[in-house]
Amino acid sequence: xxxxxxxxxxxxxxxxxxxxxxxxxxxxxxxxxxxxxxxxxxxxxxxxxxxxxxxxxxxxxxxxxxxxxxxxxxxxxxxxxxxxxxxxxxxxxxxxxxxxxxxxxxxxxxxxxxxxxxxxxxxxxxxxxxxxxxxxxxxxxxxxxxxxxxxxxxxxxxxxxxxxxxxxxxxxxxxxxxxxxxxxxxxxxxxxxxxxxxxxxxxxxxxxxxxxxxxxxxxxxxxxxxxxxxxxxxxxxxxxxxxxxxxxxxxxxxxxxxxxxxxxxxxxxxxxxxxxxxxxxxx
Numbered sequence: 001x002x003x004x005x006x007x008x009x010x011x012x013x014x015x016x017x018x019x020x021x022x023x024x025x026x027x028x029x030x031x032x033x034x035x036x037x038x039x040x041x042x043x044x045x046x047x048x049x050x051x052x053x054x055x056x057x058x059x060x061x062x063x064x065x066x067x068x069x070x071x072x073x074x075x076x077x078x079x080x081x082x083x084x085x086x087x088x089x090x091x092x093x094x095x096x097x098x099x100x101x102x103x104x105x106x107x108x109x110x111x112x113x114x115x116x117x118x119x120x121x122x123x124x125x126x127x128x129x130x131x132x133x134x135x136x137x138x139x140x141x142x143x144x145x146x147x148x149x150x151x152x153x154x155x156x157x158x159x160x161x162x163x164x165x166x167x168x169x170x171x172x173x174x175x176x177x178x179x180x181x182x183x184x185x186x187x188x189x190x191x192x193x194x195x196x197x198x199x200x201x202x203x204x205x206x207x208x209x210x211x212x213x214x215x216x217x218x219x220x221x222x223x224x225x226x227x228x229x230x231x232x233x234x235x236x237x238x239x240x241x242x243x244x245x246x247x248x249x250x251x252x253x254x255x256x257x258x259x260x261x262x263x264x265x266x267x268x269x270x271x272x273x274x275x276x277x278x279x280x281x282x283x
Contacts, residue, residue, distance in 0.1 A: 004267070004274055006260055009282045010041045013246075019221035020045060021210050021243070022079070023201075023228035024056035024065070026251020027281055031174040034072050035250055038281035042078040045283075051219045053210045054082040055226075057200040057233060059105075059136050059166035059182060061086045061115050081213040085200025086116055088209055089134075089166045092199045096132060097121040102161065104149075105136030105182060116166060127155050133163040135189075137182045146184040150192075153185065157194040168198045168233055173251055201228075202237030227281060229253070231270035244275040255279065 007013050020042065025031060028038045042052050058065040065084045068074075093101075093116070100123045105113065113136050127133070133156045138144040156163065165186040171178045186196045199205045214221050224243045228234020229251025238245035247263060249255040255262050263277045 002273070002275060004264060005276050007276055007278065009278070010045060010246075011283050013225070013276060014045050014048065014050065017050065017223045017225040017244070019051045019053070019214060019219065019224045021053055021055045021207065021224060021226045021238075022281075023226075023230070023234050023251075024054050024058070024082070025172055026229035027227060027248055028054075028074060028078070029068075029072050030250070031172070034074055035280060036073075037283070038248075038250070039075050039078040041281050041283040043075055046077065046080070051214055051217070051221065052079045053214050054079045055084075055201065055206060055210050056082070057085040057167050057169045057181075057183075057206075059086050059089065059116065059200075060084060060113075061090060064115050080217055080219070081210075083206060083210045083213055085167050085206055088199030088205040089116055089164060090120070091205065091209070092164055092197060093117055093120055093122060093134070099123070099131040100125040100129060102127045102130035102133045102156065103136065104133060104152075104185070105139060105166075127152070127159070127161075130161060133161045133189075134166065135163050135182045135185050136166045138180055138185065141179045141181065144180065146180055146188055149185055150188055153189050153194070154192050157189060157192045161194070163189050163194055163196045165196050165198050166200070168200045168203070169230065170232070171252060178252070201230075201233040202240055204241065207237065207241050225275075231267055231272045231274075235267065235272045235274050236270070238274075239272065246281075247274040247277040248281045249278070250280045 167182040169181040170183040226238035
């Protein structure tokens with residue numbers, strides 16, 4: 001096991017990599033404001049010849065995920081492309097042409113979530129008549145609790161429905177507060193004995209899409225660094241793909257003054273090993 005390193009900035013390790021797969025929420029913004037140093041670090045990495053693909057578990061396709069970038073002030077020169085769990089979910093849904101889908105979630109209503117499945121040959125039914133459960137999130141992520149969905153989820157498990165979890169994240173920090181995501185419902189579904197397909201991190205599909213996006217731009221990644229704030233998705237996903245990883249402390253976990261010990265303990269709690277850790281992404 002490689003000993004966890006704590007570089008002062010990305011510049012100290014940037015020369016070892018030609019490509020970065022970087023998480024979005026919790027690394028370059030928190031849903032309310034950008035982390036300017038993080039965006040600057042990615043831009044400088046690109047300026048010296050590196051390539052950056054943002055890789056997020058947002059349960060919407062790329063176009064909807066990046067619509068927030070300009071209002072928040074995320075610079076266009078900080079990334080080459082972006083791939084989402086929504087993109088990977090659409091790829092999974094394409095394999096199920098003609099099936100009936102039970103949709104669970106819809107914080108912004110089905111008008112927003114339609115981007116996951118519009119243009120695909122799918123039908124939508126209630127839980128009693130569906131072939132598949134598409135879990136997008138909680139109906140009200142700001143007020144609902146995952147346990148409130150247990151009985152409803154059990155109906156799907158009892159019918160033998162496979163769940164596609166459009167966002168494997170269990171929680172996300174919006175501003176200074178944590179809110180529940182689809183991954184928390186998927187946990188309950190599996191606990192009840194149900195089967196869950198996860199297109200997003202830490203699973204392989206979204207990483208495969210990220211490399212395809214960079215290849216389409218004429219880049220051939222060979223030395224890849226994954227950056228993220230979640231041991232369960234970002235760090236675990238990097239490890240599964242055989243990539244080095246950089247944990248940053250600006251997302252899910254609020255850290256105190258003893259950052260190095262806290263991160264060491266945090267990763268141990270998840271049974272994960274990162275290559276590097278920084279309190280926040282900076283150059």
